């Protein structure tokens with residue numbers, strides 16, 4: 001890490017807990033101190049010391065067009081000159097809501113919020129209001145933001161830090177959340193039978209990204225759909241990461257399963273803070289002021305954030321976006337598989353579309369337990385060796401990395417070359 005990043009981290013540590021505004025930014029998973037970033041352009045970002053990296057974090061998912069895409073910058077400039085917040089309705093929030101409803105057949109009405117956390121928290125409240133039930137089923141290693149009821153076996157940052165469930169969440173609240181192994185529909189069936197008519201919702205990442213990338217087993221989502229319907233339980237797809245990422249209509253389009261409620265975030269804000277939750281008319285009519293379930297936000301539907309989101313979605317809608325993402329991501333995956341084989345390092349590379357994770361294990365990674373078999377020390381060495389070679393991966397084993405539309409064939413080739421060297425370092429450092 002450069003001198004300037006080091007200085008900034010020392011200063012940050014004096015006034016911000018752990019020196020970071022979100023735990024995943026600290027390099028806890030890989031050791032060392034985090035980089036401070038000055039700017040980003042296309043597939044690259046530049047740190048406070050002027051060193052440039054090919055970036056596969058993409059702000060943790062939002063930046064599907066890469067850094068500072070022209071369309072988003074233009075939209076933001078235009079909106080800034082008109083004003084940044086009114087606390088009253090604007091045409092642009094209607095446009096973004098219409099775009100979301102058109103993209104997701106499961107969403108007839110949508111409420112905009114400011115983050116993925118707000119989206120899942122509100123969807124859970126709505127599911128409880130609508131069903132008159134309290135219990136929630138989630139899956140080990142799935143992260144749904146940091147709301148109290150969902151911070152149970154929550155993958156991602158808590159997995160990296162090796163934390164059990166967070167202090168500060170009353171047992172009365174976490175006790176209403178049941179967390180089950182991902183990809184095991186039979187256990188869900190047993191749980192739904194056990195709790196009878198107590199379960200308001202099953203919430204799932206339809207492709208998990210927060211224990212590293214883990215695809216749904218064949219038929220898993222379909223079985224969840226069937227079981228929840230039979231038990232009068234709502235099925236919530238948390239598509240904060242996968243929405244507009246795996247396909248324009250998200251994982252539900254890719255796997256052909258229609259949830260009752262869907263949560264969005266990340267990409268729909270074009271790099272600014274936006275979240276959303278939506279579903280059919282009957283369920284969404286419970287949301288205030290149409291219904292009684294209260295949920296509000298001073299800056300919700302913020303004109304600047306919405307302008308960025310609209311510009312990002314419009315650009316994504318252009319034909320060829322998803323085939324390009326698939327092509328680049330497949331080339332990267334194949335290159336990494338070859339590089340690992342040549343270096344003699346056993347890895348599992350999980351990839352769905354432009355989400356991928358390199359796990360250092362011989363076990364196939366299909367759920368949280370198998371993700372935990374990964375050698376995180378090896379991942380840490382791999383991460384640092386790549387960083388030294390100008391490639392910025394997620395600084396934790398238990399995260400997804402993202403290919404963007406700004407990554408060029410040259411970026412991919414350079415990454416594969418760097419990974420080949422990094423993988424040899426991983427082995428040679430072995431004690």
Ligand SMILES: *Cc1c(COP(=O)(O)O)cnc(C)c1O
Nearest residue numbers: 115116117143144145238240241
């Ligand atoms: C990122 C993420 C969230 C939380 O979104 P924030 O905007 O960070 O609050 C929720 N669910 C999933 C699946 C996510 O990837």
